[in-house]
Amino acid sequence: MKLLSYITIITVGFILIIVNQTDVTNYNTVQDKVLQESIKRGNDVYADFCITCHLDSGEGVKNTFPPLANSDYLKTNRESSIKGLKYGLKGKITVNGKVYNSYMAPQGLGNDEIADVMNYINHSWGNTYGEIVTEEEVAKIKK
Numbered sequence: 001m002k003l004l005s006y007i008t009i010i011t012v013g014f015i016l017i018i019v020n021q022t023d024v025t026n027y028n029t030v031q032d033k034v035l036q037e038s039i040k041r042g043n044d045v046y047a048d049f050c051i052t053c054h055l056d057s058g059e060g061v062k063n064t065f066p067p068l069a070n071s072d073y074l075k076t077n078r079e080s081s082i083k084g085l086k087y088g089l090k091g092k093i094t095v096n097g098k099v100y101n102s103y104m105a106p107q108g109l110g111n112d113e114i115a116d117v118m119n120y121i122n123h124s125w126g127n128t129y130g131e132i133v134t135e136e137e138v139a140k141i142k143k
């Protein structure tokens with residue numbers, strides 16, 4: 001009788017583990033799809049609003065417009081980057097060891113467009129920066 005209970009507990013345990021893993025896999029797939037769609041929309045936003053200064057491959061313009069590709073600023077300043085896109089970015093910042101002391105005006109984007117373009121620049125040109133940015137996250141960031 002005791003042996004049978006052990007077997008039952010172990011079997012139920014295994015089933016729970018398997019069910020759980022399937023859930024995690026589905027969740028990740030859905031998240032990936034949401035991110036991929038957002039990146040696609042972000043590509044259009046980038047082409048319309050950012051490419052003139054930060055250029056095609058996010059390389060920027062030497063001493064004038066900082067790079068986004070491989071930018072340590074973008075990688076480690078998620079909130080300031082979003083804030084910059086929402087309200088403008090002014091004053092001294094250091095990007096990959098170079099100081100920029102300039103101004104980027106807000107581009108008049110909606111919170112959804114800012115989320116999309118953030119996802120695009122965080123996951124382009126070899127960048128793999130962080131979790132998906134959502135419209136809700138952008139909405140919460142104040143001046």
Ligand code: HEC
Binds near residue numbers: 049053105
């Ligand atoms: C008119 C030129 C211009 C446009 C257009 C522009 N930027 Fe910028 N961007 C700048 C400048 C200049 C800075 C540096 C500001 C400073 O020195 O404080 C900057 C800084 C940044 C930074 C932080 C520094 C870095 O390199 O990681 C990010 C992120 C960024 N821009 C993203 C964007 C995105 C996304 C768009 C399009 C929605 C955009 N920018 C449009 C000129 C521009």
